[in-house]
Amino acid sequence: MAAASASLQSFPSNLKLSRTTGVTTASASSFLSFKNSINPVFCKKLAANVNVSGSRKTFLVKNQVNPSDASRPTKVHQLCVYEINERDRGSPAYLRLGQKPVNSLGDLVPFTNKVNSLILILDFSFFVYDNKDLKVLPNLVQVYSADLQTRLGITAGICILIKNMPETKGDRYEAIYSFHLGDYGQISVQGAYVTTEDTYLSVTGGTGVFAGAYGQVKLQQLVFPFKLFYTFYLQGLSADLPSELLVTPVPPSPAVEASPAAKATEPGSTGPNFSD
Amino acid sequence: MFHVLAKSSGPLAPHSGYVDLLEKPKNKKDLKDLLIPVQVYSADPQTRLGITAGICILIKNMPETKGDRYEAIYSFHLGDYGQISVQGAYVTTEDTYLSVTGGTGVFAGAYGQVKLQQLVFPFKVFYTFYLQGLSADMPAELLVTPVPPSPAVEASPAAKAAEPRATSPNYSD
Numbered sequence: 001m002a003a004a005s006a007s008l009q010s011f012p013s014n015l016k017l018s019r020t021t022g023v024t025t026a027s028a029s030s031f032l033s034f035k036n037s038i039n040p041v042f043c044k045k046l047a048a049n050v051n052v053s054g055s056r057k058t059f060l061v062k063n064q065v066n067p068s069d070a071s072r073p074t075k076v077h078q079l080c081v082y083e084i085n086e087r088d089r090g091s092p093a094y095l096r097l098g099q100k101p102v103n104s105l106g107d108l109v110p111f112t113n114k115v116n117s118l119i120l121i122l123d124f125s126f127f128v129y130d131n132k133d134l135k136v137l138p139n140l141v142q143v144y145s146a147d148l149q150t151r152l153g154i155t156a157g158i159c160i161l162i163k164n165m166p167e168t169k170g171d172r173y174e175a176i177y178s179f180h181l182g183d184y185g186q187i188s189v190q191g192a193y194v195t196t197e198d199t200y201l202s203v204t205g206g207t208g209v210f211a212g213a214y215g216q217v218k219l220q221q222l223v224f225p226f227k228l229f230y231t232f233y234l235q236g237l238s239a240d241l242p243s244e245l246l247v248t249p250v251p252p253s254p255a256v257e258a259s260p261a262a263k264a265t266e267p268g269s270t271g272p273n274f275s276d
Numbered sequence: 277m278f279h280v281l282a283k284s285s286g287p288l289a290p291h292s293g294y295v296d297l298l299e300k301p302k303n304k305k306d307l308k309d310l311l312i313p314v315q316v317y318s319a320d321p322q323t324r325l326g327i328t329a330g331i332c333i334l335i336k337n338m339p340e341t342k343g344d345r346y347e348a349i350y351s352f353h354l355g356d357y358g359q360i361s362v363q364g365a366y367v368t369t370e371d372t373y374l375s376v377t378g379g380t381g382v383f384a385g386a387y388g389q390v391k392l393q394q395l396v397f398p399f400k401v402f403y404t405f406y407l408q409g410l411s412a413d414m415p416a417e418l419l420v421t422p423v424p425p426s427p428a429v430e431a432s433p434a435a436k437a438a439e440p441r442a443t444s445p446n447y448s449d
Contacts, residue, residue, distance in 0.1 A: 112335045156335040156347040156365065176349055180365055188363040188375040204363060205375025207389040212408060214387065
């Protein structure tokens with residue numbers, strides 16, 4: 001566990017969104033850029049600088065918006081959630097349909113876990129993590145708020161095994177699932193899940209406060225396959241995310257655990273009509 | 277916003293419902309639910325429009341409510357008009373919202389959400405789509421006054437028999 005947590009230093013700890021016409025990047029930064037161009041009438045650039053313990057990772061989002069599509073909001077909202085498998089939902093259900101002794105194409109894995117969420121708003125100033133002491137608690141499959149104080153809902157969907165990679169002792173899955181966050185609504189995602197590395201998935205849609213959502217989400221595994229940390233980069237929302245979802249994040253590490261009140265879904269520690 | 281009625285011929289088959297298509301530019305106040313049966317009819321329901329096709333993944337059985345939670349990933353195939361792809365929760369005992377993940381044809385560029393209302397589990401579902409991102413208004417043929425959703429709703433005999441005057445162009449089958 002110590003080795004695992006030592007290797008997990010590179011998590012986003014500071015987030016800053018500045019609307020700039022140019023992007024300045026540190027020399028050692030890795031640059032992720034994607035463009036969504038419909039008709040280049042005008043160009044709006046949003047830059048999110050994620051400071052990852054010494055190395056800077058910069059996301060450039062460039063939207064070229066057609067005036068007839070100008071009603072689709074482009075502000076990037078950042079939302080972080082923890083997905084934790086508490087092993088009390090019969091999940092995952094590994095269907096070895098490929099009928100081979102090793103994981104192979106044809107295997108399907110329906111799953112559902114619990115969600116704790118963490119929400120960061122990009123146009124705030126830098127968040128500074130203070131190193132809180134984290135309790136060591138058993139892993140659970142729930143979605144909790146990012147300070148791990150609030151149970152928000154569940155994930156539900158399926159992973160399709162694409163490739164077994166014995167050389168890295170990992171697997172590649174294609175995952176299609178949704179985050180159900182009670183009264184707030186749901187977010188649907190689709191994309192690659194590789195057990196040995198972080199991946200990005202597409203945000204295919206949302207309902208409720210997330211209606212009209214598009215963008216991407218970063219998946220980080222803290223403890224395979226029980227604890228995952230997600231960072232959503234959502235655009236297309238009609239309004240800012242509710243203030244009650246804005247919490248100071250607990251830094252992701254393998255030792256994170258939901259608070260006992262959140263795990264017990266006590267009334268003060270759950271989102272409204274949290275999904276179960 | 278538009279509505280679809282879906283009627284299924286089997287348990288948890290894709291939905292069939294009557295489709296009532298009323299495009300609304302923004303907010304969704306009227307919710308017409310759509311069921312996900314196999315055949316898709318217009319919301320009157322006088323016209324056979326197409327089919328749904330996809331999968332429901334059982335997530336959780338809820339014995340206390342005698343219901344199940346599924347994650348549903350499927351598309352509405354509406355003949356020459358195109359298709360709409362959706363993803364989201366299907367809970368057999370209550371209405372749910374699903375994300376509209378995309379569309380083709382007249383629905384190209386679609387995003388938004390759809391409300392699912394079960395009329396008769398699991399055979400009749402009423403859907404209300406709240407679509408944004410369409411490049412043009414939906415064809416007039418799809419904009420019909422909906423029959424209020426109730427368990428007794430039935431597609432017209434002509435639509436069920438897929439007679440030529442009661443079907444949309446190249447309706448999916």
